[in-house]
Amino acid sequence: MIPDNYMEKLYAGWLGKLIGVRFGAPIEGWSYEQIEKTYGEVEDYLVDYREFAADDDSNGPMFFLRALEDYGLNATAEEMGLTWLNYAPYEHGFYWWGGYGNSTEHTAYLNLRSGIPAPRSGSVEQNGAAVAEQIGGQIFIDTWGLVNPAAPERAADYARRAASVSHGGNGVYGGMFVAACISAAFCETEIGTVLRKGLSVIPEDCEYRRVAEDLIAYHQAHPENWREAFAYVKANYGYDRYPGACHIIPNSAVMVLSMLYGQGDFSKTLCICNMCGWDTDCNVGNVGCILGTLCGLEGIENRWRKPLNDAFVCSSVMGSLNSMDVPSCVTYIASLAYRIAGETYPERWRAHLEGNAARFHFDLPGSTQGFRVAMEQEQPEESLLSNWDGALKAVVKRLLRPGYAFRVFRKTHYHPEDFHDSRYDPCFSPQLYPGQTLSVRVKAESGPLLSAALYVRNRQELLKAEPEVLNAGDWTLLRYRIPALPCGCIEEAGVLFTALDGWNGTAVVLLDDMDYSGVPDYSVDFNRESVENWSPSHREISQFTYLKGIWRLEDGVLSGSCADFGETYTGGREWTDYRFTASLCPILGEAHRMNFRVQGAVRSYALELSEKGLLRLCKNRNGYEILAECSFPWETGKWHSLTAELRGAEIRVLSEGKELLRYTDGDAPYLSGCIGASVAGGSHCHYRDFIVAPVTIE
Template identity: 40%
Template sequence: MIPNVYLQKVYAGFIGMNAGIRLGAPVEPTEWTPEMIRDVYGEVNGYLKDYKIFSADDDANGPVFFIRALLDDAVNREMEPQDVARAWLNYTREGIGMFWWGGDGISTEHTAYLNLLRGIPAPQSGSAETNGLIMAEQIGGQIFIDTWGWLFPDNPNKAADYAEIAASVAHDQNGLYGARFIAACIASAFTAKNIQEVIDEGLAEIPADSTYAKVIRAVQKVYEQYPDDFWKCREYLENEWGYDKYTGVCHIIPNAGVCALALYYGRGDLARTIEIATACGWDTDCNAGNVGSIVGTFVGIDGIPEKYRKPINDTIVTSSVSGYLNILDIPTFVKSVALLGYRLADKPAPNVLVDSYKEEEVFFDFSLPGATHGFKTSLPFKTILKANDTIGYQSPGSLEIFIDRLYEGEKSTVYYQTFYRRDEFNDEKYKPTFAPKAYSGQTVSLKLYLDKFQGAELYITPYVRNTYTKEVTELQKEKLKEKEWQEISFVIPDTNGSFVEEVGFAIESPSSLTERFFGKLFMDEFHIYGAQSYDIDFAKQAVEFLSVTPFAHHRGNWSLQNGNMVVESDTNCASFTGHYYMKDAVIRGTITPTAGAHHAILFRAQGTQKYYQVGFAGEGKVALHLQNFGLTCLKSIDYDWEIGTTYQLEVEVRGPHISARINGENVLSYTDSTWEHGMFGFALSEAGGCIIEKVEVRP
């Protein structure tokens, strides 16, 4: 039975998870003892660091991308471990992002990934028999599984089963019990009456004689003895269940103890729970993230304090191979989770949910309580942004922009950030890469409603900001009508080889100093859609987070030289960018092979293991290949090409029809419908080198 507040609870749980991750991340390394945390930060009662933009974190990467096994493979059947293993391989760039690449035999996830590449399938890839018990019981078993709890509300057994399946890719025994426990707690938190009930449901899903169950019950006993002093319990954990007894880099058992401690002593208060989890040290972002998921789901959106919610601003970044997907709007993501939950329950989703989600486009309707969808303002002194849960275009919910005493000569902007650069981040963390959420040629539309209190007219001017020049291109100024919903739409102009990093509108008024503008502006149904038409000029790109913007690289050494992108690799490699849901398009790239015999343009890429590629494929050959966890040649033709010669490769896709041209000459046509949308990029199928010049994407 799916609760009436299902979507809102998933939203609260996901924000709670990210609040915990963000709170605990600054003191995650083991050098940060509880004593050191107290010495430097005092009592933990708010975010420890004021991030410009919080970088990607493995604790969020896993929950976001591993459930895609249900979208890609286990669509109409029960999920199996290898389905999740395929998601690992498909969305992860080797050696960069997603999880900790600490070395084979050191990092559990790194080891499991290499096992999968070696041909060891899941669950053997994560078994104690394969990797040893210590490796199999590290903390990753429970930190990547939050979404499985949200997919099965009020069904802790099913949530635990799927969490175990997912965790088995890299973990075993207590690593699996941790996955089952946390997922079951989240699933039960939808309707549980108290935290003890939540914990009991979690314990019911793991063996009673397991070490994991024993540490949870041990914490409960200490809590009952010292209910007002969590430091007594933390001291007990250090003495009886500490890292000296459970070895490896980050064992699950001590951290399970901290999770239980935080749940008991937090007593259902989201803020207090994640604060305690952070103050206790050990793996702070993992523990605070897990208990944040549980308690966030339990208390709902009203139980998340503004001090933890506001800095998140409905946006996180992740570090998969898709730069487009890495810019994650939280309300949109939780809607996708809820729709998947309805599908798994074999229940029809409410029409209001179905209508508010557009997978292939940017669409924000502000229907979730307190939703801001990441919007920002350049002048918060004059334009104050907040969610309005009552006023909306067709249904309740909008972004309220309170305009405070604006007068002639002043201008403030309200915008959605569509691209990110390295200088906006405080640290490297899990090296996110980005492809824009908006492109030249696409249409932007939005609904505005003006409620004026005093002052003269109000004007808005749509604009975009160029990420290379930082210049603002303003479009047609519009005078707003009062007390009436008004649609504003515009086409994103050509960015001349660069990209748009902001899409929004400027607000102005000719009001005088004696009667400055006061009023409210409401925005709803912000929408970016349509075909893209743009170029990539590598002279206007940069190397950031180990990748050439706006690409994400999978293997190989990619760099910028003399205004071109250059790749040199001693193995096969690929590079990806573009709109993840792009379908029909013409893609051109000018390349000069410098070494090796396989140089291709790839398209309709849905990850590192799913795409088409067409190009030079051996001496005197051009071929079209299908990548589906292994390359298959679909068609090959004779074509004389030479190392050191420059060629324009072009591919046109219309539905299942694929056509390739070289220097304007038609060389190959084929029909195949395996992949219907995806990114594009470049690939070397074996060791080699290549120079890539200007790139074009056309409708």
């Protein structure tokens, strides 16, 4: 049975993971001696990040879990391997791309791309023990424990399949152990019991279990001094004894040590784990998830939670999915968990788990979901955001006179300059688009008379609805349809509050149930886009993310070319029925595509200007299949306008208003997805006039 407090414990577990990653990231790869000499005792975050960039430790868990959505609740190892190909860009972002035979993930990814399916792709037999037994088998595994609460054996079975995509031997056993520990932490109260349940799912004679049991015995004999225990680990299971860039055994020893000597205390455990060094973000992230789940929200001090503000970013190939918030992840994981367990959704959370609640609901204790507050005038900002009985509470001081205003908002798009660094190369498409409708409930609790207006920032332009005067103590529902826009790029959305009276006052307002819906109505003008430099080796076209290929801007158009295959995407993964129009100008080759209903790198539809003057409707299922085709006398060096109209499983293809094809996909159709462009086989193509609009009623 799923525990009654599952949602809260799940929330604490995923928060613990993200806290651990953020805590350990600045000293990743350091030794204990380096850490002690530089910082002394590490007891809090070491860096005050402007924005914490993406990390492989959070990329993997959230995106690999999508195998259950894309391929079913009992997804196989092979299907989990396809999930790798679907969401990870080719040799940039997401993982450490350290070279074939050096980086385990890089090795497995190229195996998968070459047609070697999982679990062979990660096996000892394929790659050798030194590659297969690196740390990645456990660092990406947390969500398999979170999605199987109080079911360690089942969690371990999912983890075995997931870890085997890239690892073998102890690399897989580590994933099974961590997932089982997280699962057990939902129903146990003692860390010792959690560890025993975690070890029970892996073979008795494997090295991973032998090392862990050795440390348990050492702790029983020497329970006081964790530093002496670490000296024992370093002497017997140190990096010098294991091959590869980051072997799982030394790091697993540090994890077990920290949980034993941390005695079930969240902060103490994370600090010990971080002080030991080695692969700190990975180790502290795994331990943070186990301890967060075990201790619950009440066991995590606010000093750990506040800098996160419930937000984190990723670097998948799907840009609109890369800006995340923790409560939304909790809802996503829980919706799968109840289905796996065959249990009905609890009434308290039914609307959330069925997808009928607002995106930003603030119903989880202490949640803020990445919202911020900012003043409109030049003055010292004195503000506070917090959760107040299931709503977002903003306290803003020093509204000096009538006309002073402040914004409570959420970022819906990011740029490189927003971040402290470019670790793991995050990349983004907006989450919100012109033509969609925003809604929110607001209430003025105290302070001066206020007006409130929903607004969005389209690049540098602020667009807003007509303001409404708030009656103190009463909830007011605000709605705003963002106007259709050329060159749309919505960067933030929220509520603009303006003081209508008072002097030097303090405003207290509440927000709840902020949501957005509807079909986009906008265009992309490549004259307005730019090349964004995330690092010397990683560049993206603004609003777009790319899988592979050369994508650049030339004289106001998008240029794409490749040696084998190249793809780039923008828009929302959740878009369903829409009309997408693009203009293509083939330069070289015979495979020039506009993509739609893109769900990732191996799941999409495309219209292709193909050889012999053909127009083909294709479906990408880890390779493009022809669904239908017709004659279309396209020419190199000339522009051709194509439109795809999408209604459920039906795809209607037009050019200049004339219908060319109509096809209904009856074989597991893709019913949602974003837009993009792709080329193949050495082709080179130019693109302009990307236009997305609602489908007209026939």
